Amino acid sequence: MNAEKIILDTEDHYRVVSVDRLHDCINIYVESVQAQCLCPNCCLPAGKVHSYYTRRFSDLPAFGSPCTLFLKARKFRCRTDECPVKIFTERFGDHFSAYKRKTDRLEKALCNLAIQNGGRPGERLCNLLSMPASDNTLLRLVHSAPMPECPNVTELGVDDWAMKKRDRYGSILVDLSTNKPIGLLPDREEDTLSGWLKAHPGIRIVSRDRYGNYRRAVSCGAPQAIQVADRWHLLKNLGEAVRKMLEREHVAMRKARESQAVSAGAQKARIQSLASPRQHEKFRQVKDMLARNIPVREIARVTKMSRITIRKYRNCDELPRRHCTLSSGLGKHLEFISERLAAEPDLQLKQLLAELQTRGYRGAYSTLSDGLAQFGLRCGKKQRMKKVLPADGAFWRPSKAVTLFFQDSDKLSSPQQKLLADLRSKSIPLDKTFGLVSDFRLMMLKKRSSRELDGWIDAANDSGISEVAGFANGLLQDYQAVKNAFDTKWSNGPVEGNVNRLKTIKRQMYGRGSLDLLERRLILTPS
Incomplete structure (x- = not known):
């Protein structure tokens, strides 16, 4: 195969004169063999050569080394009397564009790298690929790249x-x-x-x-x-309404659960609330302003709180408890800690940490101390812990339980199914909410029809659950678009x-x- 076809893949336009392999680059010397060239002004062919000059182009790397093309080009005389341009430089239809210092194929490769990786990362990648280019050059190529025409979108x-x-x-x-x-x-x-x-x-x-x-x-x-x-946003909005209802119901069920435990003589330690006195004061301030029918937007402006939080406080009789998930995995060691405290009341924190590390605990000394404090455990000045029973973390959390209402029953594990059945049996609002959520998902995901949507909205309004009823009333404000979500594929x-x-x-x-x-x-x- 000829060198011209290997290097430029073009017939009759160029001739490769020589190729030099240097220490860190490859130089290729090429000359043009076009018989004539069109004048850029009058567009008539000209074949009279005026002079020669050399153009230098960076090209794609070869054999892992940067490659440079030296093109011997010509200047032509335009013999048309009416044309004001008498001498013009040779133009090429492929590989070499006017006023450029890079070949067309190298610019295309650099532009694609810049589009995929950006400026600085693209610059580092180009250096690794033996195509050195600065980040400004790459971004300039992206900005000069032609954008596709906007199609006739329907x-x-x-x-x-x-x-x-x-x-x-x-x-x-x-x-x-x-x-x-x-x-x-x-x-x-x-x-x-x-x-x-x-x-x-x-x-x-x-x-x-x-x-x-x-x-x-x-x-x-x-x-x-x-x-x-x-449709995803509709399910998301319904999930937010269900979570608000679960938070309100969580407080009521926890109170009943605690009162039953006290009456039965079961003295169990609870997870200590992480709310500060300032948060309790904020909660009382918000409840007082809500009782005086002050708009939520005004309350948010005065208290510097989110309107979402204020609406959540509206349905709560007391400050919702914050739940903290320990990334160190302390929760699964609580039973062991309880047994060790019962057997050795004067156990030191440093010794307990060493024993927990043999069981796979990956937290540090301070992490263990802070984590035990969240579960009602305290450390004295001599790092001696009080004999306090750990919290029973079996009670459900609204943020976790809301996912149970939106999953198919056959995809739930046995503990999840048991928890969901227990919640439905102990709370009429939770049981009603589960039925409404199941009917809504059935309409949207299985039946894919809005024929029963009006009946569902009426049932939600008659359920007595303010959060779900609020979601249903919100559907009426965008009713036709919601119906189309059920009936169309988009x-x-x-x-x-x-x-x-x-x-x-x-x-x-x-x-x-x-x-x-x-x-x-x-x-x-x-x-």
Whole structure:
């Protein structure tokens, strides 16, 4: 095979003069053999050579070494009398572009590396691959890369993403027919999305979450489009309502459980509440302001608290207990600690730590001390522990129990099924809630029909459970989109996947990428 075909893969345009292998690079000398060239001004062929000059190009590496092409090019005379250009440099249709110092194939490779990895990581990778390029060069290639034309989208998915969490948000637009992103918007305001939709009048389906700005923007910018509420967000909203009900019911059941234990003479230690006096004071302040019918927004402004927390306090008679999960795994050693304290009341903490480490405990001395304090155990100045029974951690937690209401019974383990049956038997509201959740999941995931939705909303309102009833009333505010979620195949699943990919790209750049760079890397990256 000829060297011309190996190096340039082009016939009759170039001729390889020589190849030099140096210590750390490879130099290839090439000359042009075009018979004539088109004038860039009048576009007429010219064959009269004026002079020669040499152009230098960086090329793809060869045999693990950087490669440089030295191209002997020519200058031509334009013989057209009417053309003001008399002398012009030779133009090439492939491999070598005007005013460039890199071959087209090298620029394409560098651009793909920059799109996939970004500036600094791409620079390090290029150095390893014998294609040295600075981070500024790589980012310049990304910004100069042509963006694909926006297709005629008919099925659109929209969702928000955090530029800076709890501060600035943007919107992502995804073509649901291809599951590919088509653009990023600088915010999640109604006017921005509405303006984009007006510029694309072919939209027929819009899948979104239940954010009010998106609902109003679609109604204004694309009134002809069918709006579909995302099914995952509906289940998420229902799960939040169930969790609030579980927290309220948890307090009532715990009180009854403790009163039964005291009346029966069972003196058991409980997990000490981690709430500080300041938190109790905040709770009493919020309850007092709620009793005076002060709006939640005003309470949040005065107390500097989240509106979600304030709404949670509304349904609680006392401050909800914080549950702390010990990452060191102390909970599974509580029975052993109880036995050791019963056998040796003056056991020192350092000795207990040594014994626990032989049993697989991986926490440090201070971690053990803090962890035992959370379970009601105290250490004196001489590190002697009081003889206190450990807490019985068998009582359920709302954050964990809520998952039992949304899983199929055949996928639950035997302890989980037993706990769920115990909760339903001891609490009428929990039993009603389980039935409502099961019916909602059956309609959405199995039957995929909204024929029973009206009856479910009426049943939720008549159940006497304020949290579930509030969720049902919220469905009425976006009723048609919720119905379409049951009856159509569209969802925000592809949008959520692209949001996850966008967050990965953003974190790869340590959050310092501009919106234009994020959009280019998101759209140009092969999916």
